[in-house]
Amino acid sequence: MxxxxxxxxxxxxxxxxxxxxxxxxxxxxxxxxxxxxxxxxxxxxxxxxxxxxxxxxxxxxxxxxxxxxxxxxxxxxxxxxxxxxxxxxxxxxxxxxxxxxxxxxxxxxxxxxxxxxxPRDMKMLEEGVTAITADDIRWLRCDIKTLNLIGNCMAKTKAQRAGAEEAILHRDGTVTECSSSSLLIVKDGVVKTHPLTNLILPGITRIVIMEAIAAANIPVVEEAFSLEELFAADEVMLASTGHDATPIIAIDGKQVGDGKRGPVTAEIQRYYDLRIEKECGK
Ligand SMILES: Cc1ncc(COP(=O)(O)O)c(C=O)c1O
Known part of the structure; x- marks a missing residue:
């Protein structure tokens, strides 16, 4: 190596x-x-x-x-x-x-x-992963991709100890993002995700997903949402370089929607594959 x-x-x-x-x-x-x-x-x-x-x-x-x-x-x-x-x-x-x-x-x-x-984990992209919720204890410049990641590391460790893939972070009940990924929810066909402020990292996968959403004419609002909205969502997905757009099928042991990858997530994944093919030729 x-x-x-x-x-x-x-x-x-x-x-x-x-x-x-x-x-x-x-x-x-x-x-x-x-x-x-x-x-x-x-x-x-x-x-x-x-x-x-x-x-x-x-x-x-x-x-x-x-x-x-x-x-x-x-x-x-x-x-x-x-x-x-x-x-x-x-x-x-x-x-x-x-x-x-x-x-x-x-x-x-x-x-x-x-x-x-x-390799790309196609099984994970189809079957999804589980998550827990955790307090967002990080500093106030989460828009910088700094090496200072202890708040993220503690949340991810908590998730792993609970047998989950990710920790969904919230500040006093307002959801921001995950310990190492962006977060999007879908309710009644509308995508919602935290706006690009100092409280989240401007994710590159999030950019590609926004392109997919625009290309497919899916309505989207960049607005902070609550834990209640998270738990009431039809679809939840995490987004990161290593995970593309991955469905979250259960949070804190509660099933999301019908517990399967939803249609909006699947549509976004189709666009994602095309973008990969265009850029990397596979
Ligand atoms: C806190 C956080 N949010 C979001 C992301 C997703 O960013 P990207 O899509 O650029 O990988 C990451 C990736 O490491 C992250 O650490």
Whole structure:
């Protein structure tokens, strides 16, 4: 297995970073996960746009041009022979010794990256997954894809311990998103999802789903909704790079709709497949 460290592809054992790295000490950095399908980066432009936007919001300087960074990511995928899977890459604010909360304006960022190979889980896309609800205890800049994920990690662990795939987060009864995915509900044919504010990550899968919704003339409202609306929904779906649009068929042990993938989710999945075929040729 090879990894990316700065602008070099090296064997993972050689991928050492300093304990003075601000990513290690403060979670001071950002990251992206891009799906690799048929050896190609799916929705590459959207992910790179978000990476640059997260960097700007955190006053982080990306040390390479966009072309060079994209090239390094492709080099890593090829070095590991990833056909289907994902590539993870992150940028930290680099080393600061002695440790100090305040960051230096001239900090030199460090890029690292890894890959993981896995096929699309067609069974999961059809049969769906279960979820629990959990308090959204995260900070107030969830729009930044920062390495600081402990609130997300605690919620996901709670879900896994309950035998569920995801945790649906809410702030005092208002649903935001999931621990590592966006969330959409369908009631009487209308899709509802939280608007793009500081309280949710602007999901790339969410963008593709919005395109699908527009293409299929499905009515949609970008409005916060309550736990009561969540439990009364006909369909619920989570959306993320690793899960595409996956039906949630039960929440906190209560069945959603008829407990099966609904027609709106299926329609969105059809569009998703077409977009993959168009971009990655499979
Ligand atoms: C908190 C959160 N929301 C939403 C998403 C979905 O984003 P994307 O569709 O870009 O993978 C993720 C993905 O990691 C996430 O961590």
């Amino acid at each position: 090879n990894v990316l460290v700065k602008d070099k592809i090296v064997a993972s054992e050689a991928g050492v970073v300093s304990i003075a790295d601000r990513g290690y000490q403060f979670g001071d950095g950002i990251y992206e996960v891009i799906r690799v399908l048929n050896g190609k980066l799916f929705t590459e432009k959207e992910h790179m746009d978000r990476f640059y936007s997260s960097a700007e919001k955190m006053e982080l300087v990306i040390p390479y041009t966009r072309e060079k960074l994209t090239g390094l990511i492709y080099d890593l995928i090829k070095a590991n022979n990833v056909i289907d899977g994902h590539v993870y890459f992150q940028l930290t604010r680099g080393n600061q010794d002695p440790r100090n909360h305040a960051f230096n304006d001239d900090a030199e960022g460090i890029i690292t990256g890894q890959t993981k190979a896995y």
